[in-house]
Amino acid sequence: MPERLRLATRKSALALAQSTWVKEQIEARWPGVEVELVRVVTKGDKILDVPLAKVGGKGLFVKEIEEALLRGEADLAVHSLKDVPAETPEGLEVSVFPRREDPRDALVARPGLTLETLPEGARVGTSSLRRMAQLRLRRPDLEIHSLRGNLDTRLRKLDEGAFDAILLAVAGLRRLGLADRITEVVDAGVLLPAVGQGALGIELRSNDPRTREILAPLADTATATCVRAERAFLARLEGGCQVPIGGLARLDGDRLSMEGLVADEAGRRIVRRNAEGPAADAARIGRDLADEILEAGGREILAEVYGHA
Template sequence: MRTLLRIGTRASLLAVTQSTWVKNRIEQAHPGVRVELVKITTKGDRILDVPLAKVGGKGLFVKEIEDALLAGEVDLAVHSMKDVPTELPAGLHIGIIPLRETAKDAFLSVGYDSIAALPAGATVGTSSLRRRSQLAALRPDLAIVDLRGNIDTRLRKLDEGVFDAVILAGAGLHRLGLANRITALLEPAQMLPAISQGALGIELRRDDAELLAGLQFLHDPATAVTVAAERAFLLRLEGGCQVPIGAHATLAGDTLTLTGLIASVDGRELIRDQASAPAGQAAELGTALAETLLARGGKAILDAVYCAGSPAAE
């Protein structure tokens, strides 16, 4: 291992917290190595006044970091895997996937203990098409409003009464020490998570075998298998349209089970199914489940929504 490593990271509090966790683990495992964080502003960080679905999802939070990695300005990058496109630039790969945090979404409210307890017309904030569609299917009487900004901003708006509730990723709240703000974690049966939600990915240059070997202690094979199935599902569905997509995989022994979702934004059409396969067939499982959902009506949903770049799996 070289004596200095530079981690490329977004400058948000959550991204820095995640990258600092990786930095500390590397320095503990390799006492002679010093790790620096290089904060990089991405397109997704700059555009805060437009819903994510209208900006286009591919590479929104990673492209500038990947450019720095390819240019040799940083040695590795730490990403939330749900932000990473299924197709990476030539010369780069996700070499390390640490143990996953919770994949579940979190329901936060000051006055209500569940989605079911919200009164008709209650205002719920979310930045995610996936959450919006599933909420609309569960509770078509709610007012679902786009909510952008960092976690502090979202929590402040909740506390100020701008929203009756907000839905955020549970993993981010856990990593920031804000688990006490969670009113309830939503089970995947009620709110299917985003592809790879709760998982981190460490991106490296493909020719950096020394660094890959030095970081193997961070890799969790079980998380990597579940993430591979979910990302294969997304890869098969990418067709240039903004559409709510979700998937969640679990591993029990050698059996990998994947649940997938394609929905219309208004929640009126929601196609969901589940399939299982041996752990060694993660990619095949993801592709096959996507084909099943497409055949059951998912293709019609994809064809009907407006096209603007690439799918917003969130």
């Protein structure tokens, strides 16, 4: 009898593509293991007519999946790491990070257009307050509107003329074989990505050493180091994925550099700072960067807009 693992995943095309990739990696490395996909509907999947920031709460795309893990209905879960809150429920761990895809944002528009050459007053769609804030700072003349739905839905709305351009993660487009839709990969200096963007986080029960052993070959050390810094940064800011917080760590040998920001939704105030140090101190670098941003005005922005600091 083959050994069976149940992998919990959302039902979207992107989630299924990511989970299928993990399933194939496991089965290729462990011929005696079969992975079954368990499809789960999350709160974030059900509420499509309200901007995510107004739905409230953290973990809109992971809570139901984590409950399935805790109930023993699944053995592991694959998440887009940017959707995963910094705090994990007791008994679970997000501890395996495969090699990261490009973490940057992508502009999808008519061929030849860039963020700088979009016409004045162009309608731009995005579901991310982080993107909205930075875009309003860079191009206050643009009309920025909330855009919900899975990737196919967003692209269809663009193609039907509801928007002149939309912003998406490069990683998601590439994983779905849609890289040809990208008209500009936006530099992180212009749009700082979300914490964990482009990375997958694999979650499992903390008391399950066998699943941890099976997942070990998928882990990428460099990715783990960078996301450790980013998630420590997010945890110190107490931010969920629907708060205008950006953070990106980069590794150069044994040195880690990280850039982070906190913004208000209107893009009027953005506090952006850099930090660097030994890669072994990744978590400390992330926390110290968060503290620096809080002291430089980030605390006031978070307290005013979101009721916490």
